[in-house]
Amino acid sequence: MRILLIEDNTRLANALVEALTQAGFTVDCVHDGRSADYLLSTQDYALAILDLGLPQLNGLEVLRRLRHRRNPMPVMILTARGSVEDRVNGLNRGADDYLTKPFELSELKARARALIRRSLGHGSPGLRCGPLCYDGLSRIFALNDAPLALTRRERDVLEVLLLQGGRAVNKEALSEKIFGIDEMVNPDAIEIYVHRLRKKLEGSGVAIVTLRGLGYLLEASVQASPSPR
Template sequence: MRILLVEDNLSLADGLSALLRQAGYAVDVVHDGVSAEALASVENFDLVILDLNLPQMDGLEVLRAMRARRNPAAVMILTARGTPEERVKGLDLGADDYLIKPFDIGEFEARIRSLLRRQAGLRTARINFGELTFDQNSRSFSLGPQMLDLPARERGLLELLITRAGKVVPREAIIQSLTSLDDDLSANAIEQYVSRLRKRLAPAGLTVKTARGIGYFLDRVQV
């Protein structure tokens, strides 16, 4: 999952981006409204975390521009401007959630998980595919009774595949979801992650299949 964090407080931006990356999200960070609006107009994000008091362009103007272009990303407003009028204005402009500073980190993380579940069209916190289970609250996988200890990129790839089970996930969508602008992910690297996932899933009769020239999808091993 890919997140754009728009925050002009540099220390807060550094702390939140580190927290999100540790949780396995791909994160891009900008510190002013003009940069945020420009980046959101050309890149695909699952979630935008948006401060309101931004240099050059107010956060509400960024939100208005996004929704005018029918940008489908979920938007969480994260601001000290917490009057009822401000909250109503932000929600009416198309924000999906509104969190007032200062905030509890646990609540912040839970709201992000909830927004991303909603963004993916998922109504339950647990997804099952054969013996594979994905718990979206903890963002953890288990295979039967055993927990799967996965590196961040493999976990992110498997999350994409299980939340879109039955559909081919294009290679371009994988790259977009797993990387920020500062990262690089080659086709060979994706194939390596896929190969490792196949080995992990094989004992449960599951695999990751290749749709040649398109992408990958989660499937059961045919016997």
């Protein structure tokens, strides 16, 4: 899951990026409201974790602009402002959750997963494409009711394709969702993971299909067969 962390305290931000990355998230991080507003208007994220006391644009203005664009992405406010009035104001502006500092990392990660689950499946952690099942809580895939052994990057690629809900994703967009905007990775590396996944899905009834000019698509079929790169 790719999320955006917006926190002007660089020491705290670095610690949160490390913790969230270890928890399996792909994290982009910015330290001011104007950069956050730009990324939220040009990139897709599963969740934004938003501090309120930001330079250039404050957090509530970032949130207002996001909702004005009719973007339903879940937003968790993370701030030292813990009064009832502050919480009510944030929630009324369109936040989905509110966590005050100081906090436990375990709670932050649990709330982040819950918000993403709710936005994707109305509270249900399970997703399916034919015989392929995905548990959003454990991030485990099962194929024909048997656990599917995947490396971390294979799981990330398959997760993105499944969450697209039958829409094609090109290599560049897929690479960006997996590795983030700051990590310099050749998009062609995605072909390696797709090739490995096709072998593991071969003959199962679900396949990764190449749509020329559009990208990769995960689809269920009567009989899956490997597609050319």
